[in-house]
Amino acid sequence: MNRILKSRTFKTTVIAAAVMGAATAAHARDQIRIVGSSTVYPFASYVTEEFGAVTEYPTPVIESTGSGGGIRLFCNGVGEGTPDISNASRRIKASELERCVENDVTDVTEVKIGSDGIVFAQSSTNEAMDITLEQLFLAVAAQVPVGGELVDNPYTNWSDIDASLPDREISIYGPPSTSGTRDAFEELAMEVPSEEMEAYGGEAYTEIRADGVYIDAGENDNLIVQRLTEDTKAFGIFGYSFLVENPDALIGTAIDGVEPEAEAISAGEYPIARSLFFYVKNQHTDDVPPLYDYVDMFVSETMIGEGGYLMDIGLIPLPEAEREQTRQKVADRAQLQVSDL
Numbered sequence: 001m002n003r004i005l006k007s008r009t010f011k012t013t014v015i016a017a018a019v020m021g022a023a024t025a026a027h028a029r030d031q032i033r034i035v036g037s038s039t040v041y042p043f044a045s046y047v048t049e050e051f052g053a054v055t056e057y058p059t060p061v062i063e064s065t066g067s068g069g070g071i072r073l074f075c076n077g078v079g080e081g082t083p084d085i086s087n088a089s090r091r092i093k094a095s096e097l098e099r100c101v102e103n104d105v106t107d108v109t110e111v112k113i114g115s116d117g118i119v120f121a122q123s124s125t126n127e128a129m130d131i132t133l134e135q136l137f138l139a140v141a142a143q144v145p146v147g148g149e150l151v152d153n154p155y156t157n158w159s160d161i162d163a164s165l166p167d168r169e170i171s172i173y174g175p176p177s178t179s180g181t182r183d184a185f186e187e188l189a190m191e192v193p194s195e196e197m198e199a200y201g202g203e204a205y206t207e208i209r210a211d212g213v214y215i216d217a218g219e220n221d222n223l224i225v226q227r228l229t230e231d232t233k234a235f236g237i238f239g240y241s242f243l244v245e246n247p248d249a250l251i252g253t254a255i256d257g258v259e260p261e262a263e264a265i266s267a268g269e270y271p272i273a274r275s276l277f278f279y280v281k282n283q284h285t286d287d288v289p290p291l292y293d294y295v296d297m298f299v300s301e302t303m304i305g306e307g308g309y310l311m312d313i314g315l316i317p318l319p320e321a322e323r324e325q326t327r328q329k330v331a332d333r334a335q336l337q338v339s340d341l
Helices: 003-010 014-019 041-054 067-074 094-102 133-140 180-195 221-230 240-245 262-266 291-298 309-313 320-332
Strands: 033-036 085-088 108-123 143-146 149-152 172-174 214-216 235-239 250-252 273-281
Touching (some): 033 041, 033 067, 041 240, 041 291, 067 085, 067 094, 067 273, 085 291, 108 221, 108 240, 108 291, 108 320, 133 172, 133 180, 180 235, 180 273, 221 235, 235 240, 273 291, 291 320
Parallel strands (some): 033 085, 172 214, 172 235
Antiparallel strands (some): 085 273, 108 235, 108 250, 108 273, 143 149
């Protein structure tokens, strides 16, 4: 992707026209501060670079802290030293928004930007593998049913779970508990199959094993990618965009016979798919003049639409009607309520 060419092209779009009206008077701060999801980070980073290139404002400062960590920082309060935006690879929880309100962060707009799949990937030096959602659950759960009873997970090789799987050690690099990817994985890849297993009594089970098979690889998904190129027998859990960005180094795993591909994720056929968001602190709008210029750029068709720049790096666009709803919420500065969650 030629970013210089795209920056020049971008200046001719309606988005560049939108930022021409930015205020020029002295304000408290003209550099936007962004925290949050490592999955949303590549998309937000692209927008921040474009924003710095085509507007009079400095490139926003962005930090990958994980969804939970970002929301915690975002909700710490209003004013200098607190973030303006928090990216999230899951929706904010009611309890988190309640904490925001307790800390006087009372006017927040929720912005949905697209869809993403959570991939289970490995080094491309291996043969592709096809597993079921239940087999994946049995590989990562702390306790699993054996002989009708729940026991500490005894599985060390994939073939222990099912003889049709390779006789290969189970080793998985994944996100930490502060990550939205981890939250979504637990919900989609653990709650769903465990609720259908009699041993769990119809209850969802999401405790991940802590015996060294699942390795907490931190908030930076690029580090997981790097580790898979070194530890070629291991698997990694991360967002679809990182698979798109590393096509020569990694291959995805089909889940329940469905490959982690954009069309399958967008259609809801891929079992481990989720929505991506960011949250805007509207109380900072006056003191951080470029805030909504950046937001408008992010939600433009040029960025998140079909054929938009962010598709090139793995974002899966929302349906057209949903994209319009997103832009309307941004235009209205729609205030998210706890009752909405």
